[in-house]
Amino acid sequence: MKNIHRNCLSSMDDRFALIDYLDSVEFANLFLINIDNFSNFNNAYGFEYGDKILVEITKLIIKSKPATAKLFRISSDEFAVVSLEDMNQSRLADIASSMVSFFDQMEIEVDEDIYTRASISIGISTGKGSQILNQAKIAIKELREYSRGSYKIYDPNSVYIKKQEENVYWIHKIKEAIEKERLLPYFQPIINNKTKKIEKYECLVRIFDEGIVVPPIRFIEASKLTGTLSLVTRTIIEQSFKKFGDTEYEFSINITKIDLHLNYLEEFLLKHAIKNAINPSRVVLEILEDIDSLSSPEVIAQLNSLRSFGFKIAIDDFGSQSSNLSRLLEFLPDYLKIDGSFIKNILTDNKSLIIVEAIVLLCKKSNIKIIAEFVHSAEVQAKVEELGIEYSQGFYFSEPKEDL
Structure with missing residues (x-):
């Protein structure tokens, strides 16, 4: 048959x-x-x-x-x-x-x-x-x-086709930016809400292309498709460590699931920490994916090893998509960044306020420090402080810049 x-x-x-x-x-x-x-x-x-x-x-x-x-x-x-x-x-x-x-x-x-x-x-x-x-x-x-x-x-003429064409364009631009050192870190301050001073910075990737500074929303998808995302991360790590070598600031670098699965971070981070005389305790690794991506034994072992050297861990965009409260309590990161859409709408959307209040209560009881992103006005900042959130970040204080 x-x-x-x-x-x-x-x-x-x-x-x-x-x-x-x-x-x-x-x-x-x-x-x-x-x-x-x-x-x-x-x-x-x-x-x-x-x-x-x-x-x-x-x-x-x-x-x-x-x-x-x-x-x-x-x-x-x-x-x-x-x-x-x-x-x-x-x-x-x-x-x-x-x-x-x-x-x-x-x-x-x-x-x-x-x-x-x-x-x-x-x-x-x-x-x-x-x-x-x-x-x-x-x-x-x-x-x-x-x-x-x-x-x-x-x-x-479909949106899908235009997106594919744009990805092809950015595939070329990413490779060119890496080769010609036009892939740059920009720095956005994070404010301690008690002292009102800048305590740390987030390092954000940009491409400098023909006089224009291009944000990652334009090219990160193409970087994922071509397997160059880890090259982007390595470049930002290398340049950011150089930048903060002569300062006392804490700084955070965005890490993706791809970086974790490639398992190069520990050796690479320690190499540049030694080279630039930076104590690992000043470095925060922001995990960009939802917390469920941390569930594999290999990833957990890798992050625990990094923490043993002093590196800190932050969970980014918490509250969006499939954020898992149970997994959060198992992992207990050093910082949690509340998804910016909730902070942005905290004064006008009661659901956003309720979600933020619940996250704050959970983190207070779990000794996890909170960073509010997308703080864009004095009124939003006042509400963030009222809720007892330790840190704020957003255009109200400063947009990302090339220098500190």
Whole structure:
């Protein structure tokens, strides 16, 4: 049975035949069909039955596709339907919607008395040449940013496409900035709310590009995609340690989950602490991800080792997304930075105030010092002080600057 199924699938026209076909016609409508989570079938039933399910899925595609359209199998769980008919966007959408609905209604026999269902995602592109295959792949990627079991027509002007183009641009700019030393730390003061003096600084990355200072929101996503994020962190560590070598300030550096998983921090931080005569107790490592990212034994061991040398730990943006109170109490960081959206709205949104009050109470009882970010006015600062929050940071005091 296994060989029969595989022979049936392998006899179909493949990706190379598809490319040849697309290059040979003047115009084509391409429906790229991807089976959602197909690996689950192999895991649940085994590869032999996975092949059988693929054969049945192929039959369903043949039944649901336009009668005159050609079918190609691109990879194990990906098919292409190509039609040469003249179709407007409404017709393309109708065909794709019909195919998705057809799959939603059909059961696939796995074995005697065992049935399953498959859902599909469809990326659609029209035009001439094999580039429409790449465009359809992009359409599926964009679709899966939001959902599965649906369809998406390629739109060169979509926000998703613009974001991909911007990432490509910043990939080049990041590498250039590192090579030409244009990746720089900027420093924002953190105020002790009892003494009213600057006690520490947060080191924030910027790119100096053609006379413009670029904030990380523009390029960090591209840095993650290209694996250069740890290079950004290393550069900021090196430059920040130089900056604070002749001062007495405490300073914090943002650390990502990627930095922790690469497991280079201890050696690198100690090297630059010795080189610049900085006591590790002056260095705060701000963990950017939610606290659940600290749950693995390897990460916990690494952070505990860093703390044994004197480095301090801060949890950033607490209160957002999946912040975990139980994990916080297990880990007990030195500092907790309340998510800036709560501080920013603390005077106008009662929910934000309640959340901040709860976090303050928890931290007071756990001996965790609190830093309020996004303090942008005297009124917000007065409320922060009233709540007993130890430190404040924000544009009310200073924007990030190149010098202290």
